Amino acid sequence: MTEIADIEKKDLLYKGKAKEMFTTNDPDIMWVHYMDQVTAFNGKKKVQMQGKGQTNCEISSLIFTDLAKHGIENHFIKQLDTNNQLVKRVKIIPLETVVRNFASGSFEKRYGVKHLMKFEKPVTEFFYKSDELNDPFINDFDAEALKVATEDQMNRIREIALKVNDRLKEIFAEMAVDLVDFKVEFGTTSDGQLILADEISPDSCRLIDRKTKKSLDKDVFRKGLGALVPVYKELLGRLEKVEDVQ
Numbered sequence: 001m002t003e004i005a006d007i008e009k010k011d012l013l014y015k016g017k018a019k020e021m022f023t024t025n026d027p028d029i030m031w032v033h034y035m036d037q038v039t040a041f042n043g044k045k046k047v048q049m050q051g052k053g054q055t056n057c058e059i060s061s062l063i064f065t066d067l068a069k070h071g072i073e074n075h076f077i078k079q080l081d082t083n084n085q086l087v088k089r090v091k092i093i094p095l096e097t098v099v100r101n102f103a104s105g106s107f108e109k110r111y112g113v114k115h116l117m118k119f120e121k122p123v124t125e126f127f128y129k130s131d132e133l134n135d136p137f138i139n140d141f142d143a144e145a146l147k148v149a150t151e152d153q154m155n156r157i158r159e160i161a162l163k164v165n166d167r168l169k170e171i172f173a174e175m176a177v178d179l180v181d182f183k184v185e186f187g188t189t190s191d192g193q194l195i196l197a198d199e200i201s202p203d204s205c206r207l208i209d210r211k212t213k214k215s216l217d218k219d220v221f222r223k224g225l226g227a228l229v230p231v232y233k234e235l236l237g238r239l240e241k242v243e244d245v246q
């Protein structure tokens with residue numbers, strides 16, 4: 001592996017809704033740039049926002065570092081500066097894995113249940129990543145039939161996602177925040193290992209302040225509840241105060 005100090009950014013490989021991925025001079029390492037842009041509703045609502053990339057880059061770097069310390073292997077290598085990270089190159093499995101502790105969002109809409117109904121145990125769901133199809137709900141059998149993931153991979157993904165949920169709940173509890181739900185993605189490394197990838201940030205989680213009951217996540221943007229970046233900064237400030245997350 002190339003020394004981290006010798007890594008150079010090369011070509012833009014992929015531009016998503018919130019991040020750009022660049023190749024580097026090491027085939028197993030990617031350069032991620034967090035953009036100052038926020039989107040919702042499959043990109044239909046899109047706004048440039050200064051400082052948004054930085055808060056997400058810092059929040060995700062802290063969380064992935066903590067998860068690795070807790071035995072959850074992931075793609076994160078290093079935060080380079082405010083908006084840039086190095087990560088292990090993986091082949092992303094085109095699934096959004098969602099874990100829910102309380103009913104919200106698409107679950108609430110699909111089943112018509114009370115907002116924030118608390119689940120006795122976490123609910124795991126999968127969505128097939130496809131902008132054209134609007135990320136449809138998918139189950140293990142469909143995923144296997146479509147050759148999106150094997151049965152073993154689906155079981156492993158569920159197991160890791162639940163471990164992530166356990167640790168995230170602990171972290172957010174120390175910040176006086178309830179973790180309603182979150183989305184994670186997984187990928188396979190060049191040697192075939194399945195690891196956690198993408199990002200964990202207020203773009204991909206629903207978080208509620210225990211005292212004020214206010215959203216501290218992208219729902220602020222989705223629902224037009226006010227300025228987003230100050231909310232993300234507030235969350236980052238609280239995360240930085242959690243003693244064992246450093």
Ligand code: 5GP
Nearest residue numbers: 098104105106107181182183203204205206
């Ligand atoms: P829902 O299925 O209720 O819309 O979303 C469940 C959770 O997954 C929420 O925390 C939401 O923010 C996250 N999520 C769902 N789809 C996406 C997506 O395309 N991008 C990101 N960043 N998060 C998502």
